[in-house]
Structures are given as C-alpha cells and as structure tokens.
Amino acid sequence: MKQFAALVSILGTSTKTNDKLEALSNYFSTANDADKVWVIALFSGRRPKRVVNASLLQQWCIELTQLPVWLFEESYHTVGDLAETIALLLPQTTGNDGNDAQPLHTYLTQLVKLEKETETVKKEYIVTCWMQMTKDERFVFNKLLTGGFRVGVSQKTIVNALAQAVQLPAAVIAHRISGNWDPSTTAFQSLLSEEHASLDSSKPYPFYLAYPLEANPQTLGEPAEWQAEWKWDGIRGQLIKRNNELFVWSRGEELMTDKFPEYNDLNTLLPDGTVLDGEIIPGIDGQPLPFALLQTRIGRKNVTRKQLQEAPINFFAYDLLEYNHEDWRPKSLTERRQQLEQVVNGAQHPALLLSTIVPFDTWEQLAATRRQARDHFAEGLMLKRKSSSYQVGRKVGDWWKWKIDPFTIDAVMIYAQKGHGRRSNLYTDYTFAVRDGDKLVSFTKAYSGLTDKEFNEVDAFVKRHAIEKFGPVRTVKPELVFEIAFEGIVASNRHKSGVALRFPRISRWRKDKKPDEINTLDDLKQMLRLYGTAGGEQT
Amino acid sequence: MLIEFTDKGLYCSAGNFYIDPWKPVDKAVITHAHSDHARWGHKAYLSHYLTVPLLQARLGPQQYQGIGWNEPVYMNGVKVSLHPAGHIIGSSQVRVEYQGEVWVVSGDYKTENDGISGAFEPVPCNTFITESTFGLPIYTWQPQPVIFEQVREWVQRNGKARQNSVFIAYSLGKAQRLLKALEPLQQPVYVHGAVWNMHQALVSAGIDLPPVQRITPETPKETFQSAIIIAPPSADGSPWMKKFTPYEVGVCSGWMQVRGNMRRRNADAAFALSDHADWPGLLSAVKATGAQQVYVTHGFQSAFSRYLNEQGIWSAEVKTEYGGEEETEENTVTEDNTTGGAA
Numbered sequence: 114m115k116q117f118a119a120l121v122s123i124l125g126t127s128t129k130t131n132d133k134l135e136a137l138s139n140y141f142s143t144a145n146d147a148d149k150v151w152v153i154a155l156f157s158g159r160r161p162k163r164v165v166n167a168s169l170l171q172q173w174c175i176e177l178t179q180l181p182v183w184l185f186e187e188s189y190h191t192v193g194d195l196a197e198t199i200a201l202l203l204p205q206t207t208g209n210d211g212n213d214a215q216p217l218h219t220y221l222t223q224l225v226k227l228e229k230e231t232e233t234v235k236k237e238y239i240v241t242c243w244m245q246m247t248k249d250e251r252f253v254f255n256k257l258l259t260g261g262f263r264v265g266v267s268q269k270t271i272v273n274a275l276a277q278a279v280q281l282p283a284a285v286i287a288h289r290i291s292g293n294w295d296p297s298t299t300a301f302q303s304l305l306s307e308e309h310a311s312l313d314s315s316k317p318y319p320f321y322l323a324y325p326l327e328a329n330p331q332t333l334g335e336p337a338e339w340q341a342e343w344k345w346d347g348i349r350g351q352l353i354k355r356n357n358e359l360f361v362w363s364r365g366e367e368l369m370t371d372k373f374p375e376y377n378d379l380n381t382l383l384p385d386g387t388v389l390d391g392e393i394i395p396g397i398d399g400q401p402l403p404f405a406l407l408q409t410r411i412g413r414k415n416v417t418r419k420q421l422q423e424a425p426i427n428f429f430a431y432d433l434l435e436y437n438h439e440d441w442r443p444k445s446l447t448e449r450r451q452q453l454e455q456v457v458n459g460a461q462h463p464a465l466l467l468s469t470i471v472p473f474d475t476w477e478q479l480a481a482t483r484r485q486a487r488d489h490f491a492e493g494l495m496l497k498r499k500s501s502s503y504q505v506g507r508k509v510g511d512w513w514k515w516k517i518d519p520f521t522i523d524a525v526m527i528y529a530q531k532g533h534g535r536r537s538n539l540y541t542d543y544t545f546a547v548r549d550g551d552k553l554v555s556f557t558k559a560y561s562g563l564t565d566k567e568f569n570e571v572d573a574f575v576k577r578h579a580i581e582k583f584g585p586v587r588t589v590k591p592e593l594v595f596e597i598a599f600e601g602i603v604a605s606n607r608h609k610s611g612v613a614l615r616f617p618r619i620s621r622w623r624k625d626k627k628p629d630e631i632n633t634l635d636d637l638k639q640m641l642r643l644y645g646t647a648g649g650e651q652t
Numbered sequence: 653m654l655i656e657f658t659d660k661g662l663y664c665s666a667g668n669f670y671i672d673p674w675k676p677v678d679k680a681v682i683t684h685a686h687s688d689h690a691r692w693g694h695k696a697y698l699s700h701y702l703t704v705p706l707l708q709a710r711l712g713p714q715q716y717q718g719i720g721w722n723e724p725v726y727m728n729g730v731k732v733s734l735h736p737a738g739h740i741i742g743s744s745q746v747r748v749e750y751q752g753e754v755w756v757v758s759g760d761y762k763t764e765n766d767g768i769s770g771a772f773e774p775v776p777c778n779t780f781i782t783e784s785t786f787g788l789p790i791y792t793w794q795p796q797p798v799i800f801e802q803v804r805e806w807v808q809r810n811g812k813a814r815q816n817s818v819f820i821a822y823s824l825g826k827a828q829r830l831l832k833a834l835e836p837l838q839q840p841v842y843v844h845g846a847v848w849n850m851h852q853a854l855v856s857a858g859i860d861l862p863p864v865q866r867i868t869p870e871t872p873k874e875t876f877q878s879a880i881i882i883a884p885p886s887a888d889g890s891p892w893m894k895k896f897t898p899y900e901v902g903v904c905s906g907w908m909q910v911r912g913n914m915r916r917r918n919a920d921a922a923f924a925l926s927d928h929a930d931w932p933g934l935l936s937a938v939k940a941t942g943a944q945q946v947y948v949t950h951g952f953q954s955a956f957s958r959y960l961n962e963q964g965i966w967s968a969e970v971k972t973e974y975g976g977e978e979e980t981e982e983n984t985v986t987e988d989n990t991t992g993g994a995a
C-alpha cells in the first residue's frame with residue numbers, strides 16, 4: 114500500500130507529464146503482479162463498488178476524533194476532499210515504517226468481500242486499517258472506499274507507461290486493457306496476452322480524438338484533402354457486432370448496450386465482425402434533437418415506453434473500425450467511409466444513420482456553413498484528413514474539431530464561496546446575476562476561467578466587500594462584471610431565473626463594464642426562445 | 653478592558669501604547685519582525701533586542717528600544733514584559749499587567765522548540781490574545797526531526813539525478829530553520845538576496861547560523877551543480893530561477909499540509925514545515941495560560957474561538973490586519989531585486 118500511496122502522491126502533485134510517466138513505468142516494473150492489475154483497473158475507471166457511503170466514514174472519523182460535527186465540516190470545506198480530510202484528522206500513528214505489510218490487492222480483495230457484510234463488520238475492518246496506516250496510505254484507502262478514485266493522469270500516459278514496462282506497442286496495450294474484465298479474477302500476464310484479447314469479443318478499440326482547431330483553417334492546406342462533418346453534441350460511442358452479439362460502448366469506457374434498446378435489431382442486421390464509431394444522439398426522422406433529451410435517458414435504470422417515444426436514440430455513424438473481423442484502422446478515411454456507407458445502407462435500420470458529410474469547396478464557404486451549426490443541433494464542425502488512418506488517443510494533425518463560439522452574457526457577481534481542492538483558501542466559486550428591472554436575479558454559478566492573479570484580486574475584493582455570511586457563502590457588493598460563456602440553455606423551474614445553462618464558465622473579467630451595463634433576464638429568455646429546449650426537470 | 657481593539661491596532665490606554673499596530677502611532681510594542689506585525693511609521697519601537705537588528709534591516713533607522721525576555725519595563729505604571737514565542741528569532745509574547753490584571757498578546761507563536769527561536773513559554777494570565785493561523789484540526793504537524801530528514805533525503809535524491817534543489821521559504825524564519833536542517837549535509841547553501849539580507853542582520857547581531865553564499869547576477873551558472881538554493885516565495889517561477897536549470901522546487905510551508913495547496917504552488921515537493929502552532933499546539937498554549945477569556949486573531953479565528961467556547965473557555969474573534977506574511981514579503985523582495993547586485 115505504501116508503494117501505491119507514493120505513486121498516487123507523485124501523480125497527484127507532479128506537474129510534468131514525464132515525471133508521471135516515469136513514476137508509473139517504475140511502478141509497473143517493480144510492483145507485484147496482483148497490485149499492477151488493480152492499478153490498471155483503477156486508473157482506467159474500473160473501480161470496485163463503493164463499500165460504504167461517505168457519511169458513514171465521516172461519522173466514524175468524528176467518533177474516533179471526538180470533534181464536533183461543525184468542525185469536521187469546516188475542515189472538510191477547507192481541504193475540499195473528504196478522503197483527505199479524514200486522513201488528516203485521524204490521530205497520527207507512527208506508521209509501520211518501511212514495511213509494506215499489506216499490499217494494495219489484499220485491501221481491494223477485502224473490500225470486494227466486505228461489500229455484503231454488515232455495517233458493524235465494515236466499520237471494524239476500516240477503523241483497524243485506518244489506525245495502522247500513515248496519512249498518505251489513509252488518503253488512498255479512503256479514496257478506494259468512497260469509489261471516488263481519480264488520478265491526474267490520462268489513459269494515454271498509463272498505456273505508455275505499461276508499454277514501456279512490458280515492451281509492447283502502445284496501441285496493443287490500449288486495446289488489451291480496454292473492454293470488459295474483472296481485476297479480481299484476471300492475472301497480469303493473461304491481461305496482456307493475445308489469447309485474452311481475442312476471447313473477449315466485446316472489446317472496443319481505443320477512440321481517436323480530435324484536437325480543437327485554434328488556427329485559421331487555411332493553415333490546413335487544400336480543402337480537397339479534407340472531409341467535413343457536423344460535430345454532434347451527443348455521446349461518442351462504438352457499436353460492436355461480434356459472435357452474433359451486439360455491444361454499445363461509450364467513450365467513457367462504459368458498456369451501455371442495455372440503455373439503448375433501439376439498437377437491438379442491429380444485431381441481426383449488421384454483418385458479424387463489424388465495429389462502428391459514431392455519436393449516440395436523440396433524433397427523429399434522421400434529425401438530431403437536443404442533448405438534454407439524451408440525459409433524461411442515461412440517468413435511468415430502465416427505459417420506459419414513453420421515453421422511447423419522446424427521446425428515441427439514433428446512432429450517427431462516422432467511421433468503420435472493423436469489417437469482416439478485420440482491423441480497418443490502418444486504411445484511409447476515404448476507404449473506410451465508402452465501406453461504412455455500404456454497411457449502414459445495407460442494414461436499413463431507422464436508428465442507424467450516416468453522419469452526413471458537409472460539402473465545401475473553399476474554407477470561407479465552410480466557415481459560413483459552420484455558423485449555422487446551432488440550427489442543426491451541432492457544436493461546430495469536424496475536419497478529418499481524407500488520407501488519415503484511425504489513430505489512438507488525442508493526436509495532432511489529422512482530426513480537428515472546429516467548434517462554434519459559445520453563447521456569452523455579461524453578469525454581475527453576487528455571491529462567492531471558497532473553492533475546493535487546489536483553490537481551497539480562495540474565494541473562487543461565484544454566483545452571477547442578470548438585471549430584471551431594478552432587481553438582480555441570480556442565474557448561474559461559474560468556476561473556471563480566470564488566471565491565478567485575477568482569482569487573487571477577486572478574492573481580495575470578496576474579503577473586503579462581503580455584506581453577509583450564510584455559512585461558507587458570502588454575499589458581496591454587486592460590482593464586478595464578468596462575461597459568462599456557455600454551450601447551451603434549457604428551461605428550468607428549479608432556478609429562479611427559469612433557465613439553466615450548460616457548461617457555464619467565466620470567459621473574462623469585464624473591468625470596462627459597470628453593473629448597470631450587464632445583460633437582462635429578458636436577454637436570457639430571448640436566447641431560450643431561440644436556442645433552448647423545454648428541458649423541464651432534468652439537471 | 654486592559655487592551656482594546658481599535659482601528660489602529662491593539663491598544664493599552666492605561667499605558668498609552670499599542671501592540672503590533674497597523675497604523676502609525678507614538679509608542680509601539682512589537683512582537684516580532686514579520687512585516688505584517690512590525691510596520692513602518694511609528695515614533696518609538698519597543699521589542700526584544702534580537703528583533704531590533706531585523707527591524708533596522710527592514711525599516712531603516714528609527715527609535716528602537718530592545719529588552720530581554722522576562723525584563724519588565726513600566727509605562728505609566730503598567731508593567732510590560734516580553735516572553736519567548738518560539739515563532740522566529742526574537743519573537744515574543746507581550747505580557748501586560750495593571751492593577752492585578754494580566755493580559756498576554758501572543759503575536760505569532762509555535763509550541764515546538766525549533767532550536768533557534770527560543771522555546772515558547774506559557775505565561776499565566778487572565779486574558780490571552782492568540783493567533784490562529786492554523787486553527788483547524790487538519791493542521792497537526794509532524795515533528796521537526798521527521799521533516800528535516802525528508803528535506804535532506806530530497807536534496808540527496810535530486811543530487812543523484814544531477815538536479816539542483818530550490819527551496820521556497822520565507823526569508824525570515826523558515827530560511828534559518830532550513831539552514832539548520834541542511835547543516836549535516838555539509839554542502840554550500842546559495843541564497844536569494846532577500847534571504848541574504850536577513851541572514852546578515854542576524855549574524856551581525858551575534859546569532860550563530862551556518863554560512864550561506866549570496867547569489868548575484870554575476871554568479872556563474874556552473875556554480876549550481878546538485879546545489880542547494882533557498883529563495884523567498886516571490887522568486888518562485890520567476891526568471892531569476894532560470895540559472896538553476898535543471899532543478900526541482902520544494903516549498904516549505906504549513907499550508908503544504910493540504911494536497912490542493914501543494915498542487916496550486918506547482919511544487920515538485922512540499923514540506924509542511926511551519927513557524928506557527930498547529931491545532932494541538934494552539935489548544936495546549938491556551939490551556940497552559942489558564943486564561944478565563946481568549947480573544948482569537950488572524951487565521952481560522954471563528955472556528956477556533958467557537959471550539960474554545962464549546963470547551964468552556966470564553967472566547968471571541970477579533971478582526972486585525974495581521975496575516976499575509978507572504979504578500980508583504982513579496983514587496984520587500986521586489987525592492988531587493990531592483991537594487992539587486994548593488995550590495
């Protein structure tokens with residue numbers, strides 16, 4: 114556990130990708146095999162089920178430390194992370210210095226067993242573990258318990274580190290560790306072996322991801338070398354038909370087959386050994402619908418008939434990764450596209466559609482088309498080099514996403530709250546309001562988007578101009594104006610303003626504007642009428 | 653109230669003097685030389701004699717009076733004495749006694765003896781005015797020897813990888829403690845001008861500190877090979893650091909107890925080494941004074957005073973303009989940079 118805690122500590126604090134890579138590759142070369150399998154699982158999103166909920170952990174920590182509840186909460190608010198708060202609050206132990214008595218996998222195996230045990234048994238095990246651990250070990254242990262295990266490394270870095278340690282090409286590793294496998298029953302050797310990979314017919318290919326296009330598209334060269342498509346606002350997914358079974362994977366490496374019964378018939382309609390890459394998106398008669406409708410579907414365990422009618426899900430296919438059991442990724446996009454069109458047309462299923470190609474002759478012409486993206490419920494355009502193969506992960510050069518500019522609105526800050534995690538000592542979480550006659554109506558929170566220097570400035574303003582306290586929230590003098598950018602707007606009866614925004618963030622500080630120059634509630638309602646949806650209750 | 657809380661600072665009207673005032677006054681008793689406690693513009697300064705040279709280095713020639721610990725002076729019949737606070741060299745608590753009533757102002761303090769600042773002395777009193785910089789139970793420090801060991805291990809690891817070790821530490825307090833931590837390595841220690849100034853002031857006042865080498869614009873880059881460098885927070889990430897490439901940055905601060913802060917500082921390593929009392933330290937200090945009432949200043953004052961009240965010790969929070977040692981230090985360092993190399 115010590116070795117793992119040290120690894121997590123480096124990954125969590127190091128700012129250099131190379132250091133992270135080195136730490137991981139070092140870990141994969143020295144740790145025991147059972148631990149390695151778990152680390153791959155944890156770092157690729159295969160967490161064990163949550164054994165206890167956060168409030169129980171909090172309760173046990175309070176019992177052990179005899180702190181008042183409010184003081185625990187105050188501490189939690191300052192630290193910004195429950196696992197870390199508990200690790201810091203528990204009485205210090207001398208720690209079992211140097212001897213890594215319990216390796217990572219023994220804890221994880223215990224935790225899997227513990228799942229079905231009573232609360233008393235769980236508590237006894239967890240408290241005993243706590244009292245034998247150092248601060249860093251407690252932190253990762255708590256992270257495992259609460260299931261909130263996230264590390265600051267990309268899948269790509271993990272794949273590269275493994276590739277370095279076991280001397281295999283990164284693409285092979287990426288493929289083998291994806292898909293459906295259970296860390297408690299899989300051995301390290303078999304996870305990385307060829308037989309295992311072919312046995313598991315549900316395995317998706319690693320997704321090829323596009324970089325945002327920031328430069329002028331002219332820099333990409335000849336328009337004729339490029340294919341343009343709409344950039345859909347759905348869930349990126351792979352549709353897999355192998356061994357007469359159909360699988361639907363999301364980019365988040367989640368198997369979602371059961372969530373979309375619309376696709377069921379494709380199992381008989383698609384040829385065996387086919388893998389399609391595309392967008393999972395609600396649509397009727399080939400026309401996409403707003404993303405908000407998809408969210409009503411994925412949150413639920415069982416899909417109702419009503420949902421199937423109101424938000425039918427389509428698959429907008431844009432690439433063919435496997436055909437006739439053969440890996441087509443090395444072929445050119447043009448070649449893959451031709452075959453893709455045949456596959457989709459051959460299946461003749463209303464839920465399976467081709468993501469249309471947007472024709473263009475000049476970049477100016479395409480720029481004009483891009484401005485209409487919102488009318489198509491698209492976020493912009495995708496530009497793909499016609500000669501490109503299908504690569505692994507995010508690579509610069511052949512695939513670009515050319516998003517439309519976000520919506521913006523000028524608003525005044527009215528509440529501030531301290532941030533979490535790395536900004537836990539600064540007021541960095543703000544609530545904003547627009548004007549409604551002579552009143553101010555709050556309509557959104559927004560977090561990121563300012564530089565550290567600006568955060569410090571706003572923080573100082575909040576400390577000097579706080580009017581009222583409600584717990585951690587400060588009401589501040591409405592004076593600072595910010596431009597808020599967002600990707601979409603829906604009607605909401607849970608917000609005073611009647612609207613909810615998608616991905617709101619601070620785009621810049623409008624020091625040039627006074628609070629009486631901000632936008633109004635009518636401006637927001639106007640945007641809702643033009644681009645919004647009657648989303649209603651969903652969040 | 654023997655000591656009142658005014659907009660100029662803590663004021664004793666019976667003795668007609670202020671303690672660590674933040675606006676210019678006639679008579680100021682100064683707990684220690686950090687710039688948020690020792691400000692410019694007072695007519696007369698009274699402090700521990702080891703604080704005087706530091707004040708001179710920071711504020712230039714003024715009317716200073718230095719006294720030792722436990723050597724009372726009388727002002728208008730009010731008995732005033734200083735007692736070790738253990739925060740930095742010269743740092744003192746101020747004990748004020750008048751007509752049988754005793755108040756103690758802690759200034760900044762730490763209860764662990766760091767071997768250079770003098771051991772914190774609990775002073776019995778009726779009313780205690782305490783700082784609360786780290787007044788939450790998440791702040792419980794590891795003992796100094798453990799952190800010092802981590803510091804040395806880090807330097808040695810960097811040395812093996814042929815990297816320089818750059819410590820980010822306050823020029824007054826943390827820098828001197830680091831020197832003690834690094835002494836067993838018997839390697840030269842290179843310092844930023846701000847650290848150098850404080851070091852000079854302390855050495856000329858007769859304090860025994862390991863030697864340091866000042867880094868100037870003329871210092872050749874080749875000097876720094878698996879070397880140790882100490883720089884103030886304002887130098888972190890500035891072009892001044894270029895010379896040390898390849899290097900790793902280690903931040904020394906109590907705030908590094910929390911991972912989020914460590915990430916925010918972009919540090920390669922972090923050492924939760926503080927010159928302030930941790931939570932158990934604050935509690936033990938308060939209890940050791942036996943005070944019936946406790947006023948809590950800069951830090952987590954609302955949490956700490958609420959906790960004391962719940963423990964049956966009457967307490968209230970007091971708004972002061974202390975805190976922010978880091979920002980104020982940055983100003984002095986910028987000045988140092990502009991005159992850089994002249995000295």
Ligand SMILES: [Zn+2]
Pocket residue numbers: 684686689739760977
């Ligand atoms: Zn201080």
Ligand SMILES: [Zn+2]
Pocket residue numbers: 688689759760783950974975
């Ligand atoms: Zn202070």
